[in-house]
Amino acid sequence: MRCPFCDNPDTRVLDSRQTEDGHVIRRRRICDACGKRFTTYEKAEISILMIVKKDGRREAFDRQKVAGGIIRACEKRPVSMEEINEMAARIERKAQAAGRSEVTSDYIGELVMDELRAVDQVAYIRFASVYRQFANVEKFAEEIDKLRQVGSARARHGIRIAIDGPSGAGKSTIAKRVAARLGFDYIDTGAMYRSIGLKMARSGFFGEDGMHGGAVDPSREIDPDRLSSVLAETEIDFREGKVYLDGEDVESEIRNSEISKAASACAQIGIVREKLVDIQREIGSRKNVVMDGRDIGTNVFRDAEYKFFLTAAPEERAKRRFLELKEKGQDVVYEDILKDVEERDYRDTHRELNPLRKAEDAVEIDSTHMTIEEVVDEICSRVTI
Numbered sequence: 001m002r003c004p005f006c007d008n009p010d011t012r013v014l015d016s017r018q019t020e021d022g023h024v025i026r027r028r029r030i031c032d033a034c035g036k037r038f039t040t041y042e043k044a045e046i047s048i049l050m051i052v053k054k055d056g057r058r059e060a061f062d063r064q065k066v067a068g069g070i071i072r073a074c075e076k077r078p079v080s081m082e083e084i085n086e087m088a089a090r091i092e093r094k095a096q097a098a099g100r101s102e103v104t105s106d107y108i109g110e111l112v113m114d115e116l117r118a119v120d121q122v123a124y125i126r127f128a129s130v131y132r133q134f135a136n137v138e139k140f141a142e143e144i145d146k147l148r149q150v151g152s153a154r155a156r157h158g159i160r161i162a163i164d165g166p167s168g169a170g171k172s173t174i175a176k177r178v179a180a181r182l183g184f185d186y187i188d189t190g191a192m193y194r195s196i197g198l199k200m201a202r203s204g205f206f207g208e209d210g211m212h213g214g215a216v217d218p219s220r221e222i223d224p225d226r227l228s229s230v231l232a233e234t235e236i237d238f239r240e241g242k243v244y245l246d247g248e249d250v251e252s253e254i255r256n257s258e259i260s261k262a263a264s265a266c267a268q269i270g271i272v273r274e275k276l277v278d279i280q281r282e283i284g285s286r287k288n289v290v291m292d293g294r295d296i297g298t299n300v301f302r303d304a305e306y307k308f309f310l311t312a313a314p315e316e317r318a319k320r321r322f323l324e325l326k327e328k329g330q331d332v333v334y335e336d337i338l339k340d341v342e343e344r345d346y347r348d349t350h351r352e353l354n355p356l357r358k359a360e361d362a363v364e365i366d367s368t369h370m371t372i373e374e375v376v377d378e379i380c381s382r383v384t385i
C-alpha cells in the first residue's frame with residue numbers, strides 16, 4: 001500500500017489485529033522511506049444499505065452519523081469513544097443482518113435506543129426525548145417509570161415477553177427474532193407440547209391407527225396412571241434454540257402435521273399442561289425470555305412485563321404454512337392445511353383448560369398485511385429493557 005505521507009509505493013505491515021469481534025482487521029503499517037507509521041482497516045464490503053427517512057427521502061447509511069447522534073446523547077456522561085464506536089458498529093451490523101437493501105430511519109433509531117438503554121440510562125432518556133419527540137415532562141416521567149419498572153423486574157426474575165396467538169400467526173418466527181435482537185432466550189412452548197405429543201405417540205398412547213384425527217378427547221381414552229408415570233420420567237429442555245426430549249434433539253421430528261395433531265390433543269390433558277407450565281415458569285424465573293404459545297400471557301406469566309397477541313386471517317396463516325411445508329419438500333394441499341388450521345383454532349380456543357384467548361392487557365398485532373420485519377420492529381419498539 002502506498003504511503004499517505006511521502007507517496008512511496010510500498011509500506012510494511014508491523015502488526016495485524018482483529019477488532020469489532022473479528023469483523024474488522026486493523027493493521028499498523030510503516031513506510032521504510034519516510035519512517036512514518038499509520039493504521040488501516042480491512043472489512044467486508046457489503047452492498048450499500050439505504051436509509052428511508054421520515055419524509056421519504058433516501059440516503060446511504062453512514063456510521064459516522066449514527067455515532068454523532070450517540071455522542072450528543074452521551075455528552076458529559078461516562079461513556080468512552082471506544083464504547084460509542086462499538087455501539088455504532090453493532091448497529092450497522094444489526095441493520096445489515098436484517099438482509100434488506102433499505103431500512104427506515106425509525107428502525108435505526110430503535111437500534112440506537114436499544115444500545116443506549118443498556119449502556120447509560122441518562123443518555124437513553126436524552127436520545128429518546130429527541131427521537132420520540134417528547135412534548136412535555138409527563139413523557140419523561142412515563143419513560144423513567146418504565147425504566148424503573150423493568151429494572152426491578154430484571155433484578156427480581158428477568159423480563160418476560162409473552163407472545164400468544166393462533167397457529168401460523170408467526171409467533172415462533174417473530175419471537176425468535178425479537179429474542180435475538182434483544183439478547184433474550186427464546187422459549188418455544190409449542191415445541192414442548194409437540195415433544196410430549198411425540199413421546200405419547202412413541203409410547204403407544206394413540207393406538208395403532210395414530211391420532212384418530214386428533215379430534216377426540218384423549219383424556220377419556222388415556223390411562224392417567226400410565227401417563228403420569230411416563231410424564232414423571234420425561235425431560236424437556238432447550239439448548240441453543242433446539243428442543244431436547246430426554247436428551248435427544250427432536251427439533252426436526254416434531255415439525256409435521258401428525259405431531260401437530262398429537263400436540264393439540266395432548267395440550268387438552270391437565271397433567272400434561274401442569275408439568276409443562278411448571279417448567280416454563282421455572283425457566284422464566286431466572287432469565288430474560290421471549291416465550292410464545294397459547295396461554296403465556298393469560299396463565300403462565302399473568303404478570304409478564306410485556307404481552308402481545310399475534311393474529312392473522314386464517315387463509316393467510318394457511319398460505320404461510322403451505323409455503324413453509326412445500327419448501328421443506330412435503331407433499332401438501334392448501335385446502336387440507338386451511339382445514340387443519342381451522343380445526344386447530346377451534347380446539348385451541350374451545351378447550352376447557354387455558355384456552356387460547358387474548359389477555360386483556362396484551363397488545364394485539366394483526367400480521368395479515370405485515371412483513372416479518374415490520375412485526376419485529378413493532379414489538380421491539382414497545383419494549384424497554
Ligand SMILES: Nc1ncnc2c1ncn2[C@@H]1O[C@H](COP(=O)(O)OP(=O)(O)O)[C@@H](O)[C@H]1O
Nearest residue numbers: 167168169170171172173320324367370371372
Ligand atoms: N408477517 C409474515 N409475513 C409472511 N410470512 C410470515 C409472517 N410471519 C410468519 N411468516 C411465515 O409463516 C410461517 C408460520 O410462522 P410461525 O412462526 O411458524 O407461526 P406460529 O409460530 O404462530 O405457528 C413461517 O413459514 C413464517 O416464515
Ligand SMILES: Nc1ccn([C@H]2C[C@H](O)[C@@H](COP(=O)(O)OP(=O)(O)O)O2)c(=O)n1
Nearest residue numbers: 167168189190191193263264267293294295
Ligand atoms: N402454550 C401452549 C403452546 C402450544 N399449545 C398447543 C397448541 C398447539 O395446537 C400445539 C402446538 O403448538 P405450536 O405453537 O407448535 O403450533 P403451531 O406452530 O402454531 O402450529 O400445542 C398450547 O396449548 N399451549
